Amino acid sequence: MIELPFALSEYRARLQAIRAEMARRNLDLLVVNDVANQHYITGYDGWSFYTPQVVLVPLVDEEPVWIGRAMDAAGGLLTAWMKPENIVGFPEDHVQRADRHPMDWIAAWISRKGWGGGNIGIELEAYYYSPKAHARLTAGLPNATFHDADLLVNWIRSVKSPAEVDYLRKASRLAEAAVRAAYDAIAPGVRECDAIARIQAAQVAGAPDFAGDITALPPTILAGENASAPHVMWSDRRFGENETVALELAGVVRRYTAGLARTLQLGRMPAKVSDTSRAVLEGMEAVLASIRPGVTAEAVEASWRRVIERHGLKKESRIGYSIGVAYPPDWGEHTISLRPGDTTVLKPGNVLHSILGMWMDGWGIEVSETILVTETGCETLTSFPRDIHVKA
Amino acid sequence: MIELPFALSEYRARLQAIRAEMARRNLDLLVVNDVANQHYITGYDGWSFYTPQVVLVPLVDEEPVWIGRAMDAAGGLLTAWMKPENIVGFPEDHVQRADRHPMDWIAAWISRKGWGGGNIGIELEAYYYSPKAHARLTAGLPNATFHDADLLVNWIRSVKSPAEVDYLRKASRLAEAAVRAAYDAIAPGVRECDAIARIQAAQVAGAPDFAGDITALPPTILAGENASAPHVMWSDRRFGENETVALELAGVVRRYTAGLARTLQLGRMPAKVSDTSRAVLEGMEAVLASIRPGVTAEAVEASWRRVIERHGLKKESRIGYSIGVAYPPDWGEHTISLRPGDTTVLKPGNVLHSILGMWMDGWGIEVSETILVTETGCETLTSFPRDIHVKA
Structure with missing residues (x-):
């Protein structure tokens, strides 16, 4: 057994x-x-x-x-x-x-x-x-x-027990390790497949005291011409000199999944990327400030929408969903969605993966957090610098 | 594009x-x-x-x-x-x-x-x-x-073109690399998850001139108490001193999948393992000798069955299936099955993954080949020593 x-x-x-x-x-x-x-x-x-x-x-x-x-x-x-x-x-x-x-x-x-x-x-x-x-x-x-x-x-x-949250905390450690591995591995001239090999190794080998499991979605790296297409898979393409690289990664422990998206900038950050990233990071602050028991899912999305509209941006797709036990092909739980029309009232124990992805024409930015709704507000289970990581 | x-x-x-x-x-x-x-x-x-x-x-x-x-x-x-x-x-x-x-x-x-x-x-x-x-x-x-x-x-x-066979040949190289990585990584005291990390890295990083893709089934390592259960996933369990480790791996290039199963023996090979392996290896010879255009799928299985019955063994499940383009959760094509009752007549261009898995009580052996039906007989696309690999 x-x-x-x-x-x-x-x-x-x-x-x-x-x-x-x-x-x-x-x-x-x-x-x-x-x-x-x-x-x-x-x-x-x-x-x-x-x-x-x-x-x-x-x-x-x-x-x-x-x-x-x-x-x-x-x-x-x-x-x-x-x-x-x-x-x-x-x-x-x-x-x-x-x-x-x-x-x-x-x-x-x-x-x-x-x-x-x-x-x-x-x-x-x-x-x-x-x-x-x-x-x-x-x-x-x-x-x-x-x-x-x-x-x-x-x-x-959709309401997690303390024991489930413990697994999600461990899973968050592996998601962070996966992003660190990506930051280390990705550089101009490196092949996407070689970077993915190192990212998956971090996800699966896990920590000294627990293993990592397979992620329900494979690691997603969006860069170069693929950057506008959120679910295209890796290839032997080599990263270019000045690419913006969006990473959508996860860590999984005993099937419990924490998502973590971050963006890496190779070389110099173009003004459009830095402008958009400012809007996205401010949007994430608004999301985190709004999440607490009693608030609706659509109200969380509205707090994000207000910020990016002020920056002149628009996003059609939802900005988050309930996350937990996951098998391929999806790590979302198909219940709570952070979007207009979802009137679910958040409760302590909900865990949301809020992913702010802006896929523009030929480049994209993603930033996410896996967020626990607590008795009084929320706590990000994932803990990793949120800024776009510039690797000159 | x-x-x-x-x-x-x-x-x-x-x-x-x-x-x-x-x-x-x-x-x-x-x-x-x-x-x-x-x-x-x-x-x-x-x-x-x-x-x-x-x-x-x-x-x-x-x-x-x-x-x-x-x-x-x-x-x-x-x-x-x-x-x-x-x-x-x-x-x-x-x-x-x-x-x-x-x-x-x-x-x-x-x-x-x-x-x-x-x-x-x-x-x-x-x-x-x-x-x-x-x-x-x-x-x-x-x-x-x-x-x-x-x-x-x-x-x-189920009938592959020469261009498809080319991808399957490349995929076979990655399947072989995955087994080599497993032989290198697995040793007493090593955690399953650490071995899987190295195996997946070999699968995904691919070759210098092409990338590896995600495999439709994750790598399967069956050892210790899991050995009798063919689709249990890895954990942080450590390999024991004298375990028989069955490996079911694959290589994938542009979604084309070659399967390759092999068995690794840590320490000394118990007599029951070596007896069973003799039967299985002789069975694989019989399978390969029987595959050619015009032969039925069930006749191929019968050739295997005759061998293992002579050795006093029995296997309920099919011993192979058509393989090619694959996405999770399965790399079989759901057409040809090597089993009684399947009267499909084999044709040039068919590619079969014949997997001879004997899951006994508390241990198991697996040996497979990815096999192309040629104009006159067959060719194993996978090329890797078939014997149980003893790592003392």
Whole structure:
């Protein structure tokens, strides 16, 4: 058994919160397809979600059940807290075949267990849960009524416990180490791929007393002609003499992710970069001054918008989101977004990654912080000089 | 514009093959949800698939269209070969909201384009395409008839061109470098995470004349108590004195993936490990002797099975699959599987990752090769001593 990241009491509290919401919605069973939610509930951890994988949470007081590929049940026994009988493998002869589907088998298992009727809540927009899987599951459970339960667990995840915040603090240390590694590695003539190798090494090797995990998004380096395109990947391109390099990095410990974006200027800082950076840094101050319990997500965004409008700038996309447990392809929790129209009222224990990215024509700046909402205001978990780092 | 991995003529040939199959199935439009297929058709490359993203291929002779998040259209202009008007961004205010969905917008776009009627083929089991996305798309296109087109493009991908094989040869060099890095780094007392950092650095930094890309599955190291669980991730566990360490690694160049698994023995090799390895290595010889055009996938597996049965061993799962372009979470192409019941007849240009993994109780061995089917037989693209590497 690999050591669980949390005490069993913490998993029980999570289940209790999930069941309270299930009861409120009159759900008898929750089918959890989101890999991060599966981990949050069970501790299960493995790179096995390329075949169908579900966690079942009954409203009744029984253990959740993990079902995945037979080969990966061994990993379930090592990583999840439930009894062995609640780690279930579908047969290997159901993997990626045209004539049968793992969800046929899983539906039959649910029926045999006596959970195939009543109201079933299910996550309909989880990564790795396909329309075909859903069609086969619902066809196999004709006596159930299905209800969209997207984000039910995610909203519970949006308030972090002290133990979760501890992991996010550790993750922040690794995010800082990743930015330091980038500042060290990036120089004119160096290839992007060589810089990424050093950044990832810092992320993964971790600290002397804990490991780093894979980041849900790979390191992003935006420079040169790619600078205006926020999610283009690295190549063997070499950094130029006077490039502005935007870095969107993270640190991850036991799947808990802290994001940290910074900008590096090689050579001399052009006036437009320094002008924009002043606006962005002032905007971050406004964001941090506005975050406290009772404030809405959109009010935080408005505080940023007021600053950059004064500087004559505009940004269409949101400036932050809830962050926590994360598996590829995304480290956002898909709940709170710092943008107009999001009237979520912030609570102590929320953790937000506020990322102020200005992607201009041919260059860009990014600055972010991972921010804990405290009882009285907020605290930046990431701690790293915020100014654009000039490397002459 | 980032340099395309292939000549435009190669993209035209791909489109021609896809359209021939569309015509055979009487499809007017193909909605491509699989990220690897999107890249194969358009060259588009970015870590943007955490929001909905499609490629549309009309049967009529017009360019395909990429549609994704507005922010990522800039990346489309840099990486895809189509005209700018065929790189389309859905508005930022559709990202991850309860009251609207990108697929509503995409359905409306398809209708405006005049592609909203007739027979639409769609990939229903692509990663990152959700039941909710599909429900919104079909609701938005009431005049279309939808047909499952899973694997239509994947089967075309299963025969590689010489230019694709060139990338797979380069990728094989990086896979070999990754195994060498693992052999160097792993020793008793070393933490798994520190070994992974060195392995990933070798994968990503690449060669002097080309970069490495992210691998679709992260490096897998199975040792100690994890050895029986094929997809458990690394931690800060330290390697023990006499552990058998199974490594499942890859190299990736311009998204083309070569897999390479090897096994490292720290200290003395136990008799059971050396007995099993003899069977596995003999099994690999049998696999390689059997692969040639005209042979079925299941016949290749049978040749392996005969060998290990003679050694008193058994393996439930398949022993290989088609490999090529890959994005997380999987590098298999989901077409050819080396297992009983797969009657696919092998053709020149097929590339198979044959992985012989024996996960026993508390220890495991893995050996693999990435294998090109040639006109007369096969060639292992990966080239690395196959024996268990003993590090005393």
